[in-house]
Amino acid sequence: MTPSARIQAAIDLLDAIVIAARDQGAAADTIIAKYFAQRRYAGSKDRRAVRELVYRAIRMLGERPKSGRAAMLALAATDPEIAALFDGSTHAPAAIGDKEAAAAPGIAPAWIVTKLTESGIGADELPALIDRAPLDIRINTLVATPAPIDGAAPIAGLPDARRLPSGTSIEQLDAFKDGAIEVQDAGSQIVALAARAQPGQRIVDLCAGAGGKTLALAAAMQDQGVLLATDTDRARLSRLTPRAARAGATIVETRLLNPGREAELLADWNDSADVVLIDAPCSGTGTWRRNPEARWRLTPDRIERLATTQAHVLEIGANLVKPGGALVYIVCSLLDEEGAGQVSAFLTAHPGWQVEGLDLPAGRAHGGGVRLTPARDATDGFFVARLLRPC
Numbered sequence: 001m002t003p004s005a006r007i008q009a010a011i012d013l014l015d016a017i018v019i020a021a022r023d024q025g026a027a028a029d030t031i032i033a034k035y036f037a038q039r040r041y042a043g044s045k046d047r048r049a050v051r052e053l054v055y056r057a058i059r060m061l062g063e064r065p066k067s068g069r070a071a072m073l074a075l076a077a078t079d080p081e082i083a084a085l086f087d088g089s090t091h092a093p094a095a096i097g098d099k100e101a102a103a104a105p106g107i108a109p110a111w112i113v114t115k116l117t118e119s120g121i122g123a124d125e126l127p128a129l130i131d132r133a134p135l136d137i138r139i140n141t142l143v144a145t146p147a148p149i150d151g152a153a154p155i156a157g158l159p160d161a162r163r164l165p166s167g168t169s170i171e172q173l174d175a176f177k178d179g180a181i182e183v184q185d186a187g188s189q190i191v192a193l194a195a196r197a198q199p200g201q202r203i204v205d206l207c208a209g210a211g212g213k214t215l216a217l218a219a220a221m222q223d224q225g226v227l228l229a230t231d232t233d234r235a236r237l238s239r240l241t242p243r244a245a246r247a248g249a250t251i252v253e254t255r256l257l258n259p260g261r262e263a264e265l266l267a268d269w270n271d272s273a274d275v276v277l278i279d280a281p282c283s284g285t286g287t288w289r290r291n292p293e294a295r296w297r298l299t300p301d302r303i304e305r306l307a308t309t310q311a312h313v314l315e316i317g318a319n320l321v322k323p324g325g326a327l328v329y330i331v332c333s334l335l336d337e338e339g340a341g342q343v344s345a346f347l348t349a350h351p352g353w354q355v356e357g358l359d360l361p362a363g364r365a366h367g368g369g370v371r372l373t374p375a376r377d378a379t380d381g382f383f384v385a386r387l388l389r390p391c
């Protein structure tokens, strides 16, 4: 592909990504993979270059742009080499018109920036939300210690975590194939510590998804006890079983829940869990580093619906906790209505329950819990709180 054709390819991809974000369609990565699967003539250098252009444009634009061309024009406005490639030649984008408008650069849609500000995220913290994320791994203590990995750096407070140079393709490493390492952001590892999981306990991971935190809990439990992983999403939960097998986590049981019938399907666990971990579905404002187009998908209505689901899963989880046991509530969002606000509403509705202080290797106290941010902690953004049921 010529350099100009790469720009046109990025424009075409951005068009598809903008539409998918508006209509809650496929993720940018999926769209890019499909695009190149249908264009075998594009070599690996072309793919890398086009992908890089697409993500540069996505990171640069807070508001969803009108079109892929408007997005790429924003990039061209800051980079004369890109602007020069709008030359109208074969497979190239048309020349830039005198009055043609580029999309406006920004961190996030204005209404979300307002909500972040109201949630105590300062202007100085905003740019880090869309930085490139590092590649963090967790060494799985349930299998043999892996051989040292080139370039791996320790992460303060997390003896089993390492930070790898971004772009390291770990899927090829034997340690990955053998289950000796898992890809997991340091923030995700830190909030899982709030469960204080111990060998022999009975723990429920209520919103387990494909089991990122489940596997961290199984390792902390030294694969002893009972660990029930549940979710309403069949596809995600089905990925957990082979992952757990690979990771040597034999105590994991999975249970698919029907939305609306969760309490009924979990009745055998009522009042009996030492810990219930709720990694609730959320807006993901803390994970834009990995998923920058996610900020083009959010609407006020969607956040309201997520908040309703969060209150719902908190209610389900609370019923499973034994007297004196703990409910650990996590969101990878920095909006108070999904984090601190949920905790305070829960405490009002459940007299006797109390917040328990957390001593985590990163983060700061915030609204009854602890908050981690990309700017201060160099992790994804998270809110976590630990709530104790009265005895």
Ligand SMILES: C[S@@+](CC[C@H](N)C(=O)[O-])C[C@H]1O[C@@H](n2cnc3c(N)ncnc32)[C@H](O)[C@@H]1O
Pocket (backbone or CB within 6 Å): 206, 207, 208, 209, 210, 211, 212, 213, 214, 230, 231, 232, 233, 236, 257, 259, 260, 262, 279, 280, 281, 282, 309, 313
């Ligand atoms: C943030 S994700 C979980 C990520 C996962 N814990 C991890 O560490 O990789 C939230 C999960 O909640 C699930 N979920 C949504 N509504 C639920 C419900 N009512 N009960 C249980 N899980 C639910 C979603 O399907 C999604 O997998």
